[in-house]
Amino acid sequence: MKPVVTRALFDQVMVPNYAPSATIPVRGKGSRVWDQDENEFVDFAGGIAVSCLGHCHPALVDTLKQQGEKLWHLSNVMTNEPALRLAKKLVDNTFADKVFFCNSGAEANEAAFKLARRYSFEKFGQKKSKIIAFEQGFHGRTFFTVTVGGQAAYSDGFGPKPQDIQHVPYNDLSALEALIDDDVCAVVMEPLQGEGGIVSPALEFVKRVRELCDSHNALLVFDEVQTGVGRTGELYAYMGLGVTPDILTTAKALGGGFPIAAMITTDAIAACFKVGTHGSTYGGNPLACAVAETTFDIVNTPEVLSGVLEREQWFRDGLEAINSKYKVFSEIRGKGLLIGAVLNEDYKGRARDFLVASADQQLMVLVAGANVVRFAPSLIISKEDVLEGLARFERAIASIVS
Numbered sequence: 001m002k003p004v005v006t007r008a009l010f011d012q013v014m015v016p017n018y019a020p021s022a023t024i025p026v027r028g029k030g031s032r033v034w035d036q037d038e039n040e041f042v043d044f045a046g047g048i049a050v051s052c053l054g055h056c057h058p059a060l061v062d063t064l065k066q067q068g069e070k071l072w073h074l075s076n077v078m079t080n081e082p083a084l085r086l087a088k089k090l091v092d093n094t095f096a097d098k099v100f101f102c103n104s105g106a107e108a109n110e111a112a113f114k115l116a117r118r119y120s121f122e123k124f125g126q127k128k129s130k131i132i133a134f135e136q137g138f139h140g141r142t143f144f145t146v147t148v149g150g151q152a153a154y155s156d157g158f159g160p161k162p163q164d165i166q167h168v169p170y171n172d173l174s175a176l177e178a179l180i181d182d183d184v185c186a187v188v189m190e191p192l193q194g195e196g197g198i199v200s201p202a203l204e205f206v207k208r209v210r211e212l213c214d215s216h217n218a219l220l221v222f223d224e225v226q227t228g229v230g231r232t233g234e235l236y237a238y239m240g241l242g243v244t245p246d247i248l249t250t251a252k253a254l255g256g257g258f259p260i261a262a263m264i265t266t267d268a269i270a271a272c273f274k275v276g277t278h279g280s281t282y283g284g285n286p287l288a289c290a291v292a293e294t295t296f297d298i299v300n301t302p303e304v305l306s307g308v309l310e311r312e313q314w315f316r317d318g319l320e321a322i323n324s325k326y327k328v329f330s331e332i333r334g335k336g337l338l339i340g341a342v343l344n345e346d347y348k349g350r351a352r353d354f355l356v357a358s359a360d361q362q363l364m365v366l367v368a369g370a371n372v373v374r375f376a377p378s379l380i381i382s383k384e385d386v387l388e389g390l391a392r393f394e395r396a397i398a399s400i401v402s
């Protein structure tokens, strides 16, 4: 007999490191989701920037079914068709020459940081191990990645941390210039901070970061776990910044909802991972790679990528109109369909209240810190769904303001 699933069961059987909502979604189609009681939600959250083609896109379902009847798993001692097809597409469409597959953003970053360290170790010696990252940055929850992340609270209390990691404020050029030296092996940054509050870098800042890395023989690592695969209206956000990283990580939207991640880099850097230096049992899983290949093919088209920018405008227009009535936001920021509505002084620290009020109106949104309501919907969400979601968001705001 199957156990009956309720929210109470979560508290009974799950490690309490999450506090999920009372709503239990059971199916989705496009940007609509239904719960156990058939209540219909509009999804502006996309499973935290994952479901880039909405829920159960027919082409993804078809690929999953086809691959599901062929071959599910192969170890990395085998050559793997879906993995190599996807790798070829990643290489053909980015700066990279080589790909390493894994299963989550944290693992992709773990691989990136290890590779950066190994590269510098082999090329310049043991002393060049320093990593510079940015305050409020987020790179995952393994011990290395959470330590590189810019919130010490997430890495405190687990014993001795990985060493030689320092942080400077995002967009603060003089702080970076003061810290960087020839012992730095890598500068790690999100090309638009997601969890940290939807913060864009100044173009001049990113360009100078690249120059500083070059002058100190440090690698530039872009964490595109959240920004990658069309989210900002470019296939990868670096393409819109005029700066090319040495290593890039991609996850979340890569599988359109199927867990997969990748670290991509150049031939010269990749060569420092030799047979046995690094690995992953599930990395390159054929089911994941097949679904990701179809996702990639659909997203990487001019129609979908320009459609992201068109949709950004629908959101901005709608949010500005709501704000002119209710005066709750100080700024609407972000790029493409990674949008942050920043709460003004009157509502400071209350982003969660907006999330809960939205859920009461059957709308899924996200927060990015305590002051920002975040939207990361499907890249192909329809205008009807955007307008309906925004109408629900307006009702949620009205319930808070009144």
Ligand SMILES: Cc1ncc(COP(=O)(O)O)c(C=O)c1O
Pocket: 048, 103, 104, 105, 106, 107, 109, 138, 139, 140, 141, 190, 194, 195, 223, 224, 225, 226, 227, 251, 252
């Ligand atoms: C920029 C960035 N890097 C890394 C991660 C970690 O990814 P995962 O949760 O798949 O390990 C996240 C997740 O939110 C992210 O936004």
